[in-house]
Amino acid sequence: MANAIGTETGAMVATPAAEPGAGLSNARAILLPIGLALLALGLWQAACVIGHIPPVILPSPLSTFRYIGERWDILLTHAIPTTVESALGFVLASVLGIALAVVITYSRLAREALYPNLVFFQLIPKIALAPLFIIWLGIGTQSRVAFSVFIAFFPVVIATSAGFASVDRGMLRLCRSLTATERQIFLHVRFPAALPYIFSGMKVAVTLAIIGVIIGEFITAQAGLGYLIIFATARADTEVSMAAIVVLCLCGLLLYGLVALGEAVANRIYAAEAS
Template structure:
């Protein structure tokens, strides 16, 4: 109960700060202190969203689907790779350095290659979102699987269960808080990867709107797209934060 009240208070504080910021932004713009082409007024951005609501909804839906597809691929691939790293010394010794080296390559530099290989459809954008997000899943899953309390490991050895049963009933539940924390980071990165992909090659999506609006110096449309992206990111993060709270509550109930 206290945790829920604390979360509610933090949410209200955040909303209050956002409202104050928007009001100050509106006042600055209406006073003519900043040219509209540099910083449009929030009311103009809201009017743009209202007038083209259906179009923005369609573009946002496309971006959301690509983000979720890349995120799901990153979760599945990242968890499987992490399990292989923890379970196999051979895999860890020879493939972990390659994974780290590949992660150090800026994914923006790889995006044109993905377009050449996969075309201009959804596939390269999903792949970019996957490549940017998967490393966070791998790192946090490995950390979680290696942080299982020694007494639980000893208990599993005493009971002499199968490796698969021990993994599913002991290791995985113990690692869930770390895994979910990694998913929260990965989801934000997947959204970034989707926008990068839409910047490179796309005919729809919020990233496409931003790039096309840039060419015509339509900052109102850019800010409208950024507002939707911000809202999308907050909602997705909130969903995963809720999942994390349920996972932690379940762990405490088991303990």
């Protein structure tokens, strides 16, 4: 094809050139929050030392970190069941949430019957139901994971069904005109279009899944960071509680980081910009 039809091709081929000072503002975006956090820790440390606050009321950051350094083996023993159960609860909540969203999207009956109930369900302070899970499922892993799923799946359902519904109607009409099957439309159009929504739901779900497991451990467990926090607090061993809380934060960061990593991978594949 020698001569091309049409002339207006040069437009809009923007390559985002690095602005002068962009590196500086990136550094600013990282350094400012870290600086503030360090400042807060410093004030905390100073308050403990200068104010002579007894460690049973508020252990200082340094003594907490020292404890983590000395007893990391105990902390790790408790961190593993908490992290594993949270991860399991999160994965099951995501699978269940996406499956329910598919049902809601494709079945009008399910949408009309189920969706209002799901929303109503969300109004219940679900933490109040935690003791019932012990009655139903016992004091083992299964009851904590089930409770974790129970409080974590909802945002996935809502976000995913919103994502499935976000598909451009013109695109659906085009697919129908091409005699596409529902399965093709789902795989080629609906699911990729819903991915950003699914990940935003999963990011909320991962934090809720951890909360679910910790609540379960508060009530029943013989191991886990939630158990350690309750156990140590009961013995006025506040330094251990504080160390367990710090480790719990790290576990939460780890799980959240994995979801964010999955999102980044999906974004690379399904980016609206050239890769």
